[in-house]
Amino acid sequence: MSNRICEILGIDKPVIQGPMVWLTDARLAAAVSNAGGMGSLGPNAGQTVVTRDPEGTAENMRAEIRKVRELTDKPFSVNVLPTQGREDIYTPPMLKVIYEEKVPVVTFVGEPDAAMFAEFKEHGIKIVYRSLNPSPENAKAAEEAGADIIVATGFDEGGTLPGMVLGTFSIVPLIVDAVDHTPVMAAGGIADARAFDAALALGAEGVYCGTAFLMSEESRMADNVKQAVLAANARDLLLFRTIPAYYRSLPGRLANALVAMDQAGASNEELGRKMGGFANLRLGMLEGDMENGYVSVGNGISHIHEIKSCQAIVDDLTKHFSL
Ligand SMILES: Cc1cc2nc3c(=O)[nH]c(=O)nc-3n(C[C@H](O)[C@H](O)[C@H](O)COP(=O)(O)O)c2cc1C
Numbered sequence: 001m002s003n004r005i006c007e008i009l010g011i012d013k014p015v016i017q018g019p020m021v022w023l024t025d026a027r028l029a030a031a032v033s034n035a036g037g038m039g040s041l042g043p044n045a046g047q048t049v050v051t052r053d054p055e056g057t058a059e060n061m062r063a064e065i066r067k068v069r070e071l072t073d074k075p076f077s078v079n080v081l082p083t084q085g086r087e088d089i090y091t092p093p094m095l096k097v098i099y100e101e102k103v104p105v106v107t108f109v110g111e112p113d114a115a116m117f118a119e120f121k122e123h124g125i126k127i128v129y130r131s132l133n134p135s136p137e138n139a140k141a142a143e144e145a146g147a148d149i150i151v152a153t154g155f156d157e158g159g160t161l162p163g164m165v166l167g168t169f170s171i172v173p174l175i176v177d178a179v180d181h182t183p184v185m186a187a188g189g190i191a192d193a194r195a196f197d198a199a200l201a202l203g204a205e206g207v208y209c210g211t212a213f214l215m216s217e218e219s220r221m222a223d224n225v226k227q228a229v230l231a232a233n234a235r236d237l238l239l240f241r242t243i244p245a246y247y248r249s250l251p252g253r254l255a256n257a258l259v260a261m262d263q264a265g266a267s268n269e270e271l272g273r274k275m276g277g278f279a280n281l282r283l284g285m286l287e288g289d290m291e292n293g294y295v296s297v298g299n300g301i302s303h304i305h306e307i308k309s310c311q312a313i314v315d316d317l318t319k320h321f322s323l
Contacts, residue, residue: 014206136178156189176203191300222288243272
């Protein structure tokens with residue numbers, strides 16, 4: 001049995017560690033790549049302080065990319081997330097670094113961009129396309145624009161939730177049926193071999209996981225947060241509206257206040273302001289202040305019972321998979 005994801009990316013096991021802003025770094029990405037999957041760097045990977053300067057942000061990424069290369073000779077990806085609706089000052093310097101450093105794969109989030117995809121192709125870069133709001137239409141458009149792999153993300157995921165409340169079981173076959181020839185990966189709530197097998201049964205050819213790798217030995221998420229996630233299950237997670245649509249978090253003073261505001265009818269904009277963007281994600285998840293920050297994880301936490309190495313996580317996810 002041949003697997004197209006492995007062939008396209010040049011990896012052994014069809015598992016991608018999705019980018020997760022501050023919580024990703026060279027150590028995590030390289031550990032997943034060395035385990036036979038593919039690791040990714042998200043915005044501010046490896047950093048602890050905010051850089052507002054777009055050039056400085058891109059140079060920080062260059063340094064992190066070089067660290068990945070010290071730790072692995074396997075493929076890895078860098079996240080490209082063009083800003084929607086306002087001038088995009090961060091993407092041009094980031095692309096320059098991606099091209100100069102010969103990054104092999106981009107994990108692209110946003111609306112399909114045929115011109116940018118063509119540029120990636122010219123540089124020999126593979127494109128993993130993931131929409132925040134997956135639909136048959138944007139999957140088809142991504143395929144036409146030249147995406148190599150399309151990720152279908154369900155509402156079970158951690159991080160920025162889709163506006164359309166469709167679970168992973170609903171969205172994956174919808175996207176698989178919508179595309180013509182492009183392999184699809186499933187994302188959202190996938191943390192064990194049962195979910196990996198189910199994703200393949202739904203027509204996906206691999207899995208794209210965030211939360212499972214946050215709970216690895218190599219992840220830089222704060223230890224007290226890892227312990228709190230181990231003790232929790234999906235039913236403990238709070239869900240609230242925000243910008244652009246929804247988020248979920250473990251309980252804490254900020255998360256509880258957001259739920260109360262939501263129930264009291266606050267607007268998504270008011271909720272977004274209170275939530276405080278990625279600064280409060282960093283506070284909650286990297287610094288471990290679960291009262292004043294928030295802790296965004298996916299529904300797969302119910303099936304995570306220990307902190308393991310990335311190698312053990314990839315091996316466990318794929319234990320019934322053979323090429
Ligand atoms: C804390 C957190 C931060 C995230 N940040 C990003 C990001 O910076 N860029 C991105 O494309 N996706 C981001 N995601 C989404 C992940 O890449 C991945 O699609 C998602 O975690 C999959 O769902 P799972 O957590 O249930 O496995 C984030 C997810 C989490 C949990």
